[in-house]
Amino acid sequence: MLRRGFVLFLLVLPLFNITPNALGDEGMYPMSELDQLDLKAVGLEIEPSLIYNPDGLSLVDGICKIGGCTGSFVSDEGLMLTNHHCAFRAIRDASTPKHDFLSEGFSAATRAEEAPAIGYTVRITDSYRDVSAEVLAVVNAGMDPENRTKAIEKKMKELSLAEEQAHPGKRAEVNEMFLGKTYVLFLYTYLKDVRLVYSPPLAIGNFGGEADNWMWPRHSGDFSFMRAYVGPDGESADYSEDNIPYRPKVVLEVGSEGVQEDDFVFIFGYPGTTYRHRSAAFLRYLSKHYMPTVVDWYGWQIENLVASAQGDRGRELALATRVKSLQNTYKNFRGKLQGIERLDLLASRKQQEEQLQIFIDSDSQRQENYGQVLGRLDDYYTQRAETTAFDLWLRYMLRSSETMSAALIVWENSIEKNKPETERESAYMARNLDQTINSLVIKADSFDPQADALIMSELLRRAGDISQAKKLSAVSDMAGSKGEKEAQKFLQRAFEKSLLMDSDKLLKAMEMDTAELQKMNDPFLQLVAELYPPYLELRQENKRRKGELDQLQATLQEIKRQFQGQDFVPDANGTLRLTYGRIEGYSPRDAVHLTPFTTLEGILEKDTGVKPFAVPERFRDLIVAGDFGPFVNADLGGVPVNMLYSTDTTGGNSGSPVLNARGQVVGLNFDRAWEATINDFAWDHSYSRSIGVDIRYVLWVTLKFGGAERLLQEMRVDF
């Protein structure tokens, strides 16, 4: 346990009184790169080896991954802090006809009341090592792109399996760090018994809802407490009443006194994807073809799903997660498109590449090795753009409706199960199949035929505008406005007849082989079976594309490195990273300055009595009463609610603890400012800001509104 060490440390440190002198900086640093950084020079007050230590315990070992989010261990009994939106599904699933915990909030008065978070796992990183040499040994310059990709994928799977055999009970994964260039093998522990401990009601945990999403000023109590359990033997185990709380290797200390403006902070997390080392051609493809198509389709779905459920609270609730997820991407992509436009990113990247091309052309050897790379990337994305509409249509046809998505899994499973383990699509490998089935069953319980029918009719209508789609025999009769009648006939018959709406039958179907499935005569399975060959073709084509792109991308990176004369931090890829910055505001536009803390008064200011700005009466009373305990920021004269800081984050950083210069948890990352959605392409100190819940707000709400004294005691927080 690291806590005690830190407490000792704190007694010593204030003597040094380090004055930080550097601003937040671009960079989501892999742990392996931390030794390149002088974190103490920028404001860290503890030894870097206390943050990350490959040979011993460090703060990193107090971090975990919960679903797609980051979490942190804040007690030695497996208590974890993460975002409310990360626990959302668990809260909904724990709800009963008598108790809607999303509306009421969830608070377990005792350990026994902690509610199982079905389908949740907690992943802890045990170790990792560079396996680039081993992976790249299987390819050679003469290979065609498709074979290259297949060979690498197979090698990655083999390495994972071998590592897992050497460490029974653990899971291994190989991640590509730099595209086509660097590969790292991670070894993980997965905990399978995760429980919900405390969540504020949505009115606090998602105050501001979609209206405020990606926005600052923000007033969201986006936090929840969960707990990881293990078997009595201390090993990962499925849920059981006999299970005991997990003892994390390291517990993060809660810094209940919080931070103030200009303070140094840093964040661990699993940022998903960034594109900072991609070409101008890629940016053009993304911003002119891919993202506009997605925005258009997601916008349509949001509008029509919301409209279709209007007035039916049951369906509204059932569709809530789905709409929330669509809206999140929709707003994110729109922010990115706007940012690419505003920063004229395409032009500036083109300009950089012109400089690069001049550098390449100035040396005949360089020209021979790298002269074609930019031109070929351009051709590559021009080709991609030609089929984007169809590629996405086919993807949406098979995945936007939950019925078709289930049918696809059932069908594909019947095919993949006949292949050897390492050649299977990842979801159908024996090691993953349980989780695939699990999520299938969970979704089956919330199938909404009305929503799915709406989505499928629209996709069939749109097929009429896409030449490649119109030609598919599976849908040609139903495509466009001409095919509307046929489409309606099919959908009516399908939803009446399909067996996929029933989770038991779905489970049985997962046991069947292709021939048995065909005999079922299920209309959705039949449609999937017909769409599957073009889908396979597209997948094949995508592997070929990836092989081609990986080589181009690796070549581009190599020459960029030569040109810049230095290494750069790899793009985010879902692996553990550290980013640092300061608590600071920013100016989103002329004459507007946003300050870095919001207050309880701001919550009352926004209160309209109407969702998502409806403040519960009891909460309003608590704010007005002003009993803030020790959780006050003297400058603000009250409890800080949310805070803003100049770290470098992206999707996947949700739930990441925000740590102060002494490594204490002072907040919980949950979002970025609108201007910072462009982070994924270009980080800039002037506008790249992340948003977190202030730990003082977390503690005050948990204590005063939630009445969960026991949690504060468990975290050893004075109040």
Added chain:
Amino acid sequence: MLRRGFVLFLLVLPLFNITPNALGDEGMYPMSELDQLDLKAVGLEIEPSLIYNPDGLSLVDGICKIGGCTGSFVSDEGLMLTNHHCAFRAIRDASTPKHDFLSEGFSAATRAEEAPAIGYTVRITDSYRDVSAEVLAVVNAGMDPENRTKAIEKKMKELSLAEEQAHPGKRAEVNEMFLGKTYVLFLYTYLKDVRLVYSPPLAIGNFGGEADNWMWPRHSGDFSFMRAYVGPDGESADYSEDNIPYRPKVVLEVGSEGVQEDDFVFIFGYPGTTYRHRSAAFLRYLSKHYMPTVVDWYGWQIENLVASAQGDRGRELALATRVKSLQNTYKNFRGKLQGIERLDLLASRKQQEEQLQIFIDSDSQRQENYGQVLGRLDDYYTQRAETTAFDLWLRYMLRSSETMSAALIVWENSIEKNKPETERESAYMARNLDQTINSLVIKADSFDPQADALIMSELLRRAGDISQAKKLSAVSDMAGSKGEKEAQKFLQRAFEKSLLMDSDKLLKAMEMDTAELQKMNDPFLQLVAELYPPYLELRQENKRRKGELDQLQATLQEIKRQFQGQDFVPDANGTLRLTYGRIEGYSPRDAVHLTPFTTLEGILEKDTGVKPFAVPERFRDLIVAGDFGPFVNADLGGVPVNMLYSTDTTGGNSGSPVLNARGQVVGLNFDRAWEATINDFAWDHSYSRSIGVDIRYVLWVTLKFGGAERLLQEMRVDF
């Protein structure tokens, strides 16, 4: 001329280096109250007698009124600076089929090219004196409210006429300062030959348009130069080529170096109406009945007029002024309603009145004299509320459409002309009739039958929902959805047959008596004739109401003065006032701070290429070129565009010069921040901010974009 004196003064002043120590303050001070203020203590660096001096010349004499706006003389040849939106009609009217000066901007290369601003007058205040005793001598306690109002109105007119007879060529007006209590006689000179000199294009002068109206940050070049001309004898004269520039008594010096944050500024102007000394009952009436009805009707008109003109650039232009004016009130009222709600003004005024009632009741003599006043105000507004829907409907029926509005003037004129001068409605007094006819003719040229028909059908439809309207025989057949067919029949016939669309016929009709008009059988005149009796009744009733209210209001003010133990500044009433404050930003909401200057970069930031955010290419090039001459603010590193300051302004302050501590023009007031629309009810330092064009932007645009070097030379500005 004051200029030279000031220049001398400036050489001396910096030695004192006064450090201002007071913030902006509530108060639109009448000139007569200025001696109560210690302006030097709050930051003024010149002698107060240079600002206002009843016995000699002062800065006040450099101020004039242009239409409904304020203007200032900035050269000894009658050059005036006012807002672009104040010159809007003149710019439109000066446009020709070949030149749309609203789009192109207007720039007279020589004096001869300065374009007549038809219908514009410039009013200069010559002197004023308190006439309360004379006015109130005509009333006594026993009079009924209606007679009281009539007697006061008659006396006010008599005083004006007598003063005008004593000063041939001048105009006199009596204004009510405190309702029913204080009356002041003003003597004015009206100049009738006003010309347009320089206006930037709408894309600069109204950059941001309705989207930005009432908003900060703002980037509007809302300024224009006009010039006043007089006859060769120096007296006020109608337009003539022989006229010569007017020589103002005082010229304001242009402070081309501008101001910076925290600087003291003050403003002269003619603020229209405020309601700070009104009762809670009035606030309730206004916010629950009157304003919501207006907002609803104006909103309807805006939506439908805009929709009806869509795609027809000619009609769009013709309706532009009308829609602009509707939108301005609409947004203003919505801001006020929101402010009343946000500040809970009703509750706080009620609370104050409860305190006042306790004070009244604590003394039996006070109770006898004042005990009923609050209760009676309450009753008064309860009654008003009962007829608001009908009162406004009748008003809109006669005035919202321009055809009916013209018919009303023609009809009313035929009646009023038979009365003695002092008993006539003001518009029909011999002294005002020319102006009334003038504006009638101007409007007749832009009649839009389609828009008017739309408005009248909607009002007739709405009559169906208002019991008093439905009963009127003039419209009962056409009221509501039931009367729709009849209404359409009437409107079709009316627009085919009516003679009011022709300005010549309209002029002839103004000569006719009632009997002659009846013989014309004009459908609109017939409708007006039928609606006129209830309209007269309403007007009579309003006079009675005003008499009743004036007494109540005077009583309330007297007891409030006793309760507060001090005098207060009278509500704004369109007479000359001074207000002061500082250049400072504000925080409209939690974590948002708005700084007090915007920049040219902000214009580029807002540029979308689409109106109202379309930056002309030549202007963009100028900004990018960065040739800012001396008009740079060092802190901003560029030309400041708009500025924010904590003065106390309201509608009518448009065009007011913003003066620095030395009395130099450093900006041009044109708007208030959204939060400050509530100013009219309650001023507060935390949110009451006015918005001006920075003089450096005015000069830079005029010079670099307009190429009007001659104007800068005329104003003796170095560049």
